[in-house]
Amino acid sequence: xxxxxxxxxxxxxxxxxxxxxxxxxxxxxxxxxxxxxxxxxxxxxxxxxxxxxxxxxxxxxxxxxxxxxxxxxxxxxxxxxxxxxxxxxxxxxxxxxxxxxxxxxxxxxxxxxxxxxxxxxxxxxxxxxxxxxxxxxxxxxxxxxxxxxxxxxxxxxxxxxxxxxxxxxxxxxxxxxxxxxxxxxxxxxxxxxxxxxxxxx
Numbered sequence: 571x572x573x574x575x576x577x578x579x580x581x582x583x584x585x586x587x588x589x590x591x592x593x594x595x596x597x598x599x600x601x602x603x604x605x606x607x608x609x610x611x612x613x614x615x616x617x618x619x620x621x622x623x624x625x626x627x628x629x630x631x632x633x634x635x636x637x638x639x640x641x642x643x644x645x646x647x648x649x650x651x652x653x654x655x656x657x658x659x660x661x662x663x664x665x666x667x668x669x670x671x672x673x674x675x676x677x678x679x680x681x682x683x684x685x686x687x688x689x690x691x692x693x694x695x696x697x698x699x700x701x702x703x704x705x706x707x708x709x710x711x712x713x714x715x716x717x718x719x720x721x722x723x724x725x726x727x728x729x730x731x732x733x734x735x736x737x738x739x740x741x742x743x744x745x746x747x748x749x750x751x752x753x754x755x756x757x758x759x760x761x762x763x764x765x766x767x768x769x770x771x
Contacts, residue, residue: 586605586606586632586633586634587605587606587632587633587634587636587651588603588604588605588628588631588632588634588635588636588651589603589604589635589637589638589651589652589655590602590603590604590611590625590628590635590636590637590638590655591637591638591655591659592616592617592621593659593662595662595666596666596758596762597614597751597755597758597759598614598615598616598617598755599615599616599617599621600612600613600616600662600732601613601616601621601624601625602655602658602659603635604651604652604654604678605632605651605654605678605680606649606650606651606654607649607676607677607678608676608677608678609654609655609658609675609676609677609678609730609733610677610678610680610681610729610730611624611628611681611729611730612729612730612731612732612733614731614750614751614752615751615752631681638651638652638655654675654676657674657675658673658675658733661673661674661675661733662732665732665762666762668762670699670700670763671699672698672699673733675733677694677730677733677734679691681729682727682728682729685712685714685717685720685724686723686724686727686728688712689708689709689712689720689721689724689725690724690728690730690734690736692711692712693708693734693735693736693739694733694734694735696711697735697738697739699735699763700763700764700765701738701765702738702739702760702765703738703739703740704718704739704740704741704742705718705719705721705722705725705739705740705741705742705747706718706721706742707742708721708739709721718742721739722739722747722748725739725748725749725750726750728750731750731751732759735759736749736750737749737751737755737756737759737760738760738763738765746760
């Protein structure tokens with residue numbers, strides 16, 4: 571099994587504004603960050619030092635990073651960070667309420683690139699709600715059949731979890747595999763989507 575070559579992430583032009591908010595969900599607080607291009611980052615367990623580290627990374631990447639307090643005003647342009655955060659907030663509410671529909675919020679892929687971005691785009695476009703894919707299968711889909719291990723690395727580096735559903739990627743043996751948000755979070759998401767049975771107690 572070979573690894574795909576490591577490629578640099580996309581370069582983000584200077585003076586890009588990024589807005590963020592923290593949203594409480596059934597899997598804990600999520601940091602949601604967006605630029606005018608779209609949703610750019612989702613971070614699990616967004617409290618304390620995890621939140622501080624995530625915000626420091628965003629501040630190092632974008633010219634202006636600021637919190638969004640409350641809902642975006644009605645006159646907010648549809649391509650603004652605030653509008654994208656409003657959109658993903660509504661879609662996450664529906665998702666956790668059991669709506670089996672795809673996320674439609676625009677995505678900003680600037681925190682990934684190269685092979686990782688190819689794999690994540692394929693995942694977002696071709697593995698719908700309630701389905702799963704193996705690391706090897708995903709490697710084949712992007713034309714790198716020897717890169718199953720590199721697919722696993724790409725899942726671990728996913729800047730947009732939940733929305734780009736790395737929780738739907740399983741081991742070829744059917745094992746649950748790893749997950750950046752923790753295995754309990756992965757099980758919760760797969761149970762929500764009906765892939766795993768509800769726990770008995």
